[in-house]
Amino acid sequence: MVVRAKDIRPPKPITDADFEEICGAFEVPLAAKEGLRASLDALVRIFAIQIERAGQQPSLKRDAQGIKRALSQIQKAGTKFSTFGPASQIALGAIASWIGPMVSARWLRHHFPADPLVPKPKDPPELRGDRRRWRGEQYDIEDLSLYEREGFVGDRPVETISAILHDVENSLEAALRSLRFLPGARGGRKPLIYRRYFLVNLAEVWHELGKSVHGGPRSQFVEFCEAISEAIHWPTEGVAPDVPHAIKLWRNLSQKTAQ
Numbered sequence: 566m567v568v569r570a571k572d573i574r575p576p577k578p579i580t581d582a583d584f585e586e587i588c589g590a591f592e593v594p595l596a597a598k599e600g601l602r603a604s605l606d607a608l609v610r611i612f613a614i615q616i617e618r619a620g621q622q623p624s625l626k627r628d629a630q631g632i633k634r635a636l637s638q639i640q641k642a643g644t645k646f647s648t649f650g651p652a653s654q655i656a657l658g659a660i661a662s663w664i665g666p667m668v669s670a671r672w673l674r675h676h677f678p679a680d681p682l683v684p685k686p687k688d689p690p691e692l693r694g695d696r697r698r699w700r701g702e703q704y705d706i707e708d709l710s711l712y713e714r715e716g717f718v719g720d721r722p723v724e725t726i727s728a729i730l731h732d733v734e735n736s737l738e739a740a741l742r743s744l745r746f747l748p749g750a751r752g753g754r755k756p757l758i759y760r761r762y763f764l765v766n767l768a769e770v771w772h773e774l775g776k777s778v779h780g781g782p783r784s785q786f787v788e789f790c791e792a793i794s795e796a797i798h799w800p801t802e803g804v805a806p807d808v809p810h811a812i813k814l815w816r817n818l819s820q821k822t823a824q
Contacts, residue, residue, distance in 0.1 A: 665715030
């Protein structure tokens with residue numbers, strides 16, 4: 566049997582009978598049983614919520630289609646703005662009070678480097694109690710350039726909106742490129758992400774019990790993972806070959822947490 570992502574459904578709570586059987590099979594000390602029970606119950610609850618929520622979320626394919634539709638509309642809007650005449654320039658000047666505060670002076674200089682209306686960098690204010698200037702550098706101080714930014718947008722509304730739409734277009738294209746590198750973007754079998762991370766958490770639980778975490782032949786940890794999988798009504802097929810990958814991920818995450 567090949568286990569697929571759709572086979573990993575919200576885990577069921579571990580029954581008292583299954584829990585006692587697991588504790589007996591893996592010689593869990595009496596003093597550790599209460600903590601183990603709490604850890605396993607928390608894991609089951611958290612993963613059940615996450616998997617249920619994931620099932621309600623739009624698919625990667627649907628997200629990509631939505632971004633493509635938005636990108637197409639942005640491109641159409643950009644084309645439309647490029648055809649506006651002088652009358653539209655005057656009418657669109659009213660956007661200055663909304664768009665002016667949104668765009669920075671640095672952004673305006675990047676898109677319109679030779680335009681004389683673009684705000685220039687400002688000298689920093691003097692520090693209180695200190696008459697010395699900061700080393701002569703100049704900075705973009707947004708409150709000091711707001712009037713100039715609104716003036717620029719009011720005088721160049723079509724050019725400003727076109728530049729904004731162009732940036733949004735580039736951003737959406739970058740987002741589409743990024744989606745291609747996500748799991749499942751090319752179709753095929755979806756990775757069993759939830760099972761992998763559930764095994765990672767079981768490695769931490771096993772470690773806290775004072776037991777050795779390894780996935781070799783006759784590994785008790787592998788048997789423990791299979792027993793827990795069966796108890797929560799998950800398929801046990803493929804657990805053993807996935808355990809070494811989960812252990813590697815667990816060790817990497819443990820090292821990062823300790824740093």
